[in-house]
Amino acid sequence: MGRSPCCEKAHTNKGAWTKEEDQRLIAYIKAHGEGCWRSLPKAAGLLRCGKSCRLRWMNYLRPDLKRGNFTDEEDELIIKLHGLLGNKWSLIAGQLPGRTDNEIKNYWNTHIKRKLISRGLDPQTHRPLSTAAAAATATAATAIAVATPSLHREVxxxxxxxxxxxxxxxxxxxxxGTANLDEDRCPDLNLxxxxxxxxxxxxxxxxxxxxxxxxxxxxxxxxxxxxxxxxxxxxxxxxxxxxxxxxxxxxxxxxxxxxxxxxxxxxxxxxxxx
DNA sequence: AACTGTTACAACCGCGCGGGA
DNA sequence: TTCCCGCGCGGTTGTAACAGT
Structure with missing residues (x-):
């Protein structure tokens, strides 16, 4: 049932990459370029799943990656972009040269979420954390708006x-993804x-x-x-x-x-x- | 020093999409 | 038009490193 596995799991390594595996992957990509991830492991002599190779390269081995702490400017940009795009980490990463979607996602979950909460903001909606009463009011308002879709609501x-x-x-x-969660996140979504x-x-x-x-x-x-x-x-x-x-x-x-x-x-x- | 709890992040997993046959 | 394959994405998990007791 479902799709076939992306690789033969019995003969693939899992877990942390060794230095030797990294070197093999880097050498292969330097020689042949990126792409064809499915066939790459075999060609490069790696006992890894193609997806795993791609991930390792994209998130860790790529030469243009910027390592190290995020700057305050990057923090603010991420917050701003998250407000616009939501959890579209790859799109957000596209605006931060040298940063990967995985890195930003992790950074968001470990640092920025907390930062926003400490500012009294909901990290999902970027709106002030509301009291239970305010939330109830918002929910009620949303319910009315949903019931009368032609009402003009702010986008x-x-x-x-x-x-x-x-x-x-x-x-x-x-x-x-439920309608209720929808409303929670966008209580006054104005469509x-x-x-x-x-x-x-x-x-x-x-x-x-x-x-x-x-x-x-x-x-x-x-x-x-x-x-x-x-x-x-x-x-x-x-x-x-x-x-x-x-x-x-x-x-x-x-x-x-x-x-x-x-x-x-x-x-x-x-x-x-x- | 030993143990426990927390944090950070690398890696995995499952799914959806697009392209080609 | 349908099916299959490969890729990319977002969510989740595993674990090493660190901090506190």
């Missing part, structure tokens, strides 16, 4: 996935769920913006109404906004609908894409 810049598979898991960050098409006649955007949403793009009319967040301003790809495009190709467009992005951020009033 937080947290990740939104306005595609048809906007599951609770995806919306509120893989924390076990305008009314039936409307994205505002295509909003303030002129530059060519780059237009290339993201071609003027003759087919209108999205088949997506279930309740799952389409709409914006008072033109939505742009959040990756683009954060500058990820300059580093690597943005792949946050969903394949099923090239005009739908995994992460959205509305343009602020008077803001245009350069």
């Amino acid at each position: 937080t810049p947290m990740e939104l996935k306005p595609s048809t598979d906007l599951s609770t898991e995806d919306c509120c960050q893989h924390s076990g 305008d769920l009314s039936i409307s098409l994205p505002n295509c006649s909003s303030p002129k955007t530059s060519a780059s913006s237009e290339s993201l949403t071609p003027p003759n793009a087919p209108q999205e009319v088949t997506t279930p109404i309740s799952l389409i967040p709409t914006y008072s301003t033109t939505p742009i790809c959040l990756c683009y906004h954060l500058g990820f495009q300059s580093k690597k190709p943005c792949n946050c467009q969903t394949s099923k609908n090239p005009h739908v992005f995994r992460y959205y951020r509305p343009l602020e009033e008077g803001q245009y894409i350069e």
Whole structure:
């Protein structure tokens, strides 16, 4: 049942890597480059799973990795990006040269979480830790809002996935994903769920913006109404906004609908894409 | 010195996605 | 269109190192 194992576990080493294994891996990648992780262990003479090799290389052996403590600037950047993206560690890592997603994830769990709590902030929502009464009020307010989806609620810049598979898991960050957790994390998540098409006649955007949403793009009319967040301003790809495009190709467009992005951020009033 | 509890982080696991056959 | 494979991601676990008693 399920998928076949990624490697033959009986003949693979597990646990900590030895110096010799590291050397073999480094030497192989220097000679042949990255890629083909599945076949790499055999070719490199390693008794390791390909995934394990990839992880070791990505998180520990890569020459461009920055070791050592995180600076205060990095701390703040991580907090900021986490507020925008949630637990998208790879996206966050993309903004911190020399840092890996695993490293940031660990650092978040061991340091920053505590730091935020000590500041009186909820590390998941980045909002002030509320009293039980305030939480109850928020829950009640959310319940009302959910019951009346056309009410206008303020959009937080947290990740939104306005595609048809906007599951609770995806919306509120893989924390076990139930609607209730959703609400816990985004108590006043402000989605305008009314039936409307994205505002295509909003303030002129530059060519780059237009290339993201071609003027003759087919209108999205088949997506279930309740799952389409709409914006008072033109939505742009959040990756683009954060500058990820300059580093690597943005792949946050969903394949099923090239005009739908995994992460959205509305343009602020008077803001245009350069 | 010995034991126990805590912290930090490397590594593993399972799942989803995209591309190719 | 469907299936399979490889890759990458996020969550979790294991354990070494450290601190406190």
